[in-house]
Amino acid sequence: xxxxxNESPFQERVQKGIENDFMRQAVSSAQGRFRTGKxxxxxxxxxxxxxxxxxxxxxxxxxxxxxxxxxQLSDQVSRRGGNVFFASTAEEATEYIQNxxxxxxxxxxxxxxxxxxxxxxxxxALELGGVEVVESDLGEWxxxxxxxxxxxxxxxxxxxxxxxIRETFAEKRGYTNSDKPEExxxxxxxxxxxxxxxxxxxxxxxxxxxxxxxxxxxxxxxxNAEMATTLTDTLVTxxxxxxxxxxxxxxxxxxxxxTRSAVCQKLTSYITAYTGSRLEDEIDGPDDYHLVIVxxxxxKILGTEFQAALHCIRCAAxxxxxxxxxxxxxxxxxxxxxxxxxxxLTPLLDGYQDHTELPxxxxxxxxxxxxxxxxxxxxxxLIKHRQIIVEKENKAPTAEKMMMKGFAKWSSSPAxxxxxxxxxxxxxxxxxxxxxxxxxxxxxxxxTNSRNFPAPSKQSFRAWYKEREKSGGAS
Amino acid sequence: xKVSLFITxxxxxxxxxxxxxxxxxxxxxxxxxxFPELQTCCGQPAYNSGYVxxxxxxxxxxxRAFKDSDYVVGPSGSCVGMLKEYPNLFKGDKEWEEDAxxxxxxxxxxxxxxxxxxxxxxxxxxxxxxxxxxxxxHMTRILGVNDAPILLLKQIEGIEFIELPVKExxxxxxxxxxxKNAAISEEMVKEKSQHVTExxxxxxxxxxxxxxxxxxxxxxxxxxxxxxxxxxxxxNTTD
Numbered sequence: 001x002x003x004x005x006n007e008s009p010f011q012e013r014v015q016k017g018i019e020n021d022f023m024r025q026a027v028s029s030a031q032g033r034f035r036t037g038k039x040x041x042x043x044x045x046x047x048x049x050x051x052x053x054x055x056x057x058x059x060x061x062x063x064x065x066x067x068x069x070x071x072q073l074s075d076q077v078s079r080r081g082g083n084v085f086f087a088s089t090a091e092e093a094t095e096y097i098q099n100x101x102x103x104x105x106x107x108x109x110x111x112x113x114x115x116x117x118x119x120x121x122x123x124x125a126l127e128l129g130g131v132e133v134v135e136s137d138l139g140e141w142x143x144x145x146x147x148x149x150x151x152x153x154x155x156x157x158x159x160x161x162x163x164x165i166r167e168t169f170a171e172k173r174g175y176t177n178s179d180k181p182e183e184x185x186x187x188x189x190x191x192x193x194x195x196x197x198x199x200x201x202x203x204x205x206x207x208x209x210x211x212x213x214x215x216x217x218x219x220x221x222x223x224n225a226e227m228a229t230t231l232t233d234t235l236v237t238x239x240x241x242x243x244x245x246x247x248x249x250x251x252x253x254x255x256x257x258x259t260r261s262a263v264c265q266k267l268t269s270y271i272t273a274y275t276g277s278r279l280e281d282e283i284d285g286p287d288d289y290h291l292v293i294v295x296x297x298x299x300k301i302l303g304t305e306f307q308a309a310l311h312c313i314r315c316a317a318x319x320x321x322x323x324x325x326x327x328x329x330x331x332x333x334x335x336x337x338x339x340x341x342x343x344x345l346t347p348l349l350d351g352y353q354d355h356t357e358l359p360x361x362x363x364x365x366x367x368x369x370x371x372x373x374x375x376x377x378x379x380x381x382l383i384k385h386r387q388i389i390v391e392k393e394n395k396a397p398t399a400e401k402m403m404m405k406g407f408a409k410w411s412s413s414p415a416x417x418x419x420x421x422x423x424x425x426x427x428x429x430x431x432x433x434x435x436x437x438x439x440x441x442x443x444x445x446x447x448t449n450s451r452n453f454p455a456p457s458k459q460s461f462r463a464w465y466k467e468r469e470k471s472g473g474a475s
Numbered sequence: 476x477k478v479s480l481f482i483t484x485x486x487x488x489x490x491x492x493x494x495x496x497x498x499x500x501x502x503x504x505x506x507x508x509x510f511p512e513l514q515t516c517c518g519q520p521a522y523n524s525g526y527v528x529x530x531x532x533x534x535x536x537x538x539r540a541f542k543d544s545d546y547v548v549g550p551s552g553s554c555v556g557m558l559k560e561y562p563n564l565f566k567g568d569k570e571w572e573e574d575a576x577x578x579x580x581x582x583x584x585x586x587x588x589x590x591x592x593x594x595x596x597x598x599x600x601x602x603x604x605x606x607x608x609x610x611x612x613h614m615t616r617i618l619g620v621n622d623a624p625i626l627l628l629k630q631i632e633g634i635e636f637i638e639l640p641v642k643e644x645x646x647x648x649x650x651x652x653x654x655k656n657a658a659i660s661e662e663m664v665k666e667k668s669q670h671v672t673e674x675x676x677x678x679x680x681x682x683x684x685x686x687x688x689x690x691x692x693x694x695x696x697x698x699x700x701x702x703x704x705x706x707x708x709x710x711n712t713t714d
Contacts, residue, residue, distance in 0.1 A: 014658055035641075323645050327662040361656055363649025363663065364523055366616035386525025396525070404526040410515070411533030414540075417484075417515040424488050436695065446657040451664060451692035454489050461487045461494035465510045 017328035037264025059311035076214025080276025106200035114205025151330025481549035552614025603633030
């Protein structure tokens with residue numbers, strides 16, 4: 001599995017999402033909880049807009065000076081006995097990790113939740129090589145048992161309910177108890193604990209890498225990441241190349257924005273931090289430590305009008321307020337990065353070819369931009385994508401192109417425009433009944449399939465205004 | 476105060492009454508209204524679909540149309556929001572940059588103009604009824620107009636104002652989105668219609684004809700009795 005999660009056409013995926021009543025109910029109620037929870041958190045903190053501003057400035061500065069901070073991070077990790085590998089592609093990253101595992105003759109890997117490892121298809125690659133991979137995050141583990149991709153970047157199994165989880169546990173792990181969350185959690189704890197203790201290599205993602213100290217920080221509520229970071233002698237971190245902060249001070253600010261935006265908490269139950277490998281005078285840490293920094297298309301975004309997309313801290317605030325996501329769910333986006341940030345990022349990382357529809361799957365309502373804690377202008381970027389699809393990729397439908405050419409002529413010529421205001425009612429007369437259109441022609445049909453369309457006014461405004469002026473203006 | 480009316484193509488063609496009400500409201504509060512005939516469309520349908528070159532042709536037409544105006548006032552948060560974007564789009568274009576900025580600076584959405592520029596909240600409406608209000612996305616998030624329409628509505632004596640649940644949610648209009656992604660748009664407007672019904676209001680009021688056509692068209696299809704009206708109709712009711 002890589003960034004794409006299936007191959008069916010977009011509208012088919014949309015329909016499937018719309019028809020999935022359970023998923024929609026689950027997403028809708030989760031969004032409701034996130035909405036109020038986040039507002040409460042922002043209010044409690046106070047000056048939310050100032051914090052967002054600060055968040056944006058930190059991310060902007062870091063990404064603008066990414067080369068400097070990556071060098072600093074790399075130097076610090078090396079100084080602390082770690083190995084640093086810069087992977088240009090997903091393949092380079094997975095190959096490096098496969099070699100680490102091979103050198104250890106390892107058979108089992110314990111992992112913490114990580115979107116970048118989903119992006120590079122790490123689990124799949126390792127499993128092909130005969131290595132068993134155990135996800136330590138409960139949501140990810142459920143999905144792993146079911147071979148199901150994540151539908152959300154923070155709560156990956158959001159689309160599943162407890163009955164479905166009970167079935168999965170029963171089928172895959174011989175679970176016999178009820179679908180009570182406590183019993184399900186207790187069962188998975190028993191199952192996972194055994195797995196953790198027998199793993200040879202730990203792999204984690206990274207929320208923020210701190211350049212000044214070479215420290216990797218992870219944000220979790222289950223504490224599961226520590227199973228990957230403390231139980232094995234060999235530890236690998238996989239991070240997207242932009243997931244970096246200059247110092248602990250910036251980390252503290254961003255982590256507060258992240259946890260409030262992602263899970264409506266001041267802080268999560270666990271913030272895990274680890275640095276390099278165990279040095280001679282230290283009592284803990286891995287003997288063998290590897291930091292894999294993944295580019296996989298990110299450096300191509302630098303210096304473009306999409307650079308701010310690299311500011312993302314993967315909080316999913318945009319997903320949690322997105323009405324489109326609420327109705328079609330994460331899988332319809334056909335990317336492990338769904339929702340507004342996914343629609344922006346996926347074509348950048350994976351090309352337009354398989355993702356032409358994504359930038360259009362938005363009403364441009366701007367809820368995402370408003371929610372983003374680091375102020376990424378997400379809906380503006382969707383418009384920019386559309387512009388590229390039209391002008392550079394030349395992937396817009398011919399009928400649409402002709403219509404827009406017509407629009408340009410119509411709207412830049414008052415004579416043509418005025419004529420159309422006079423003719424509009426007549427042109428739609430055949431479809432009009434009682435001043436409303438229930439079954440419109442051409443592209444209007446898509447509208448009238450589900451709602452009425454108004455008939456044009458009997459007299460256009462400008463015609464009325466002209467008459468009024470002739471008769472002496474205001475009464 | 477000399478005000479040029481930016482009627483928007485939607486109102487010009489589909490909702491002439493919104494234009495008439497706008498003229499009468501502005502005149503009632505003492506403005507001297509004119510209607511520059513060279514105006515067409517703000518260009519948003521093309522711009523939002525990715526056709527920037529095509530959009531710029533209508534934008535230039537709008538810049539020409541309002542060249543001599545002191546204030547440009549329109550009954551739409553979305554279309555005025557588009558005018559406000561012009562300076563970004565013509566940045567670096569020596570011929571148009573300055574004029575684009577000038578137009579953006581002097582443009583206002585109607586309720587914003589009444590409250591912030593004219594400085595009035597009582598425009599003499601005698602409307603009676605139970606209303607709820609949908610704050611359209613571009614009015615609030617793009618243009619930043621949140622309070623003005625509410626202030627104008629809430630001070631009308633005969634109005635019972637009921638808050639719309641999850642009012643900030645998009646109605647699913649989104650211009651070409653409503654036909655290009657009709658299935659998603661339909662789910663969004665169904666949800667909005669449901670929320671409006673929950674309020675038991677007699678009227679759903681809004682400040683953008685696009686959204687109102689969408690919500691109104693859906694509620695009509697569902698056979699619901701709620702009247703979907705532009706805020707100008709409420710403000711210009713004077714018995």
